[in-house]
Amino acid sequence: MNQPNNLPGAFTENEGRKIAELAENKICLEIGSLFGRSSSFIASTAKKLFCIDLFEVGFNFNNVDLSFSTVETFIKNTSRFNNIIPIISKSDNVPLIICNDCFDLIFIDAGHEYKDVMTDITNWLPKLKKGGIMAFHDYANPDYPGVQKAVEEKFEISGKVDYLAWAVK
DSSP: OOOOTTSOSSOOHHHHHHHHHHHTTOEEEEEOOTTSHHHHHHHTTOSEEEEEEOOEEEEEETTEEEEEEOHHHHHHHTTTOSSEEEEESOGGGSGGGSOTTOEEEEEEOSOOSHHHHHHHHHHHGGGEEEEEEEEESSTTOTTOHHHHHHHHHHOOOOOOBTTBEEEEO
16 A cells, blocks of 8 residues: 655554545545545545545634635545546535435545534435445544434444444445
């Protein structure tokens, strides 16, 4: 596996190894890709990876909202893979144009508020093949209780590794 050791992001090496294992030879979707760290782990073993993100970071400085695009950084960081298709969009804009039952693995790491996670689960679960895996980052992270609440409300999760959890459809 071609590991993204020096790429920015909060995705650990252990999480990367696990998501790469889950993605092996599968058609995958990642919701929330930012700089491409987790994308690189997935792409290292996946057959195909679709990445949905706005590819921008926003922050407030002296009461001024600022943002910058991360798409160039994402493309540079993932350029060694030829199986990634980036989609620049909010995740809730895309499901209408994607077929049902077309992904083997869906990895959700976008908005971490309860409402955002539940919206992503609701919108994307029909796109997951029977027997497919829906995985979530920051499931047990106390900084993001909305992730755990949404996942537990929708699925019974028993197989978590650090902050990575998954459920089978």
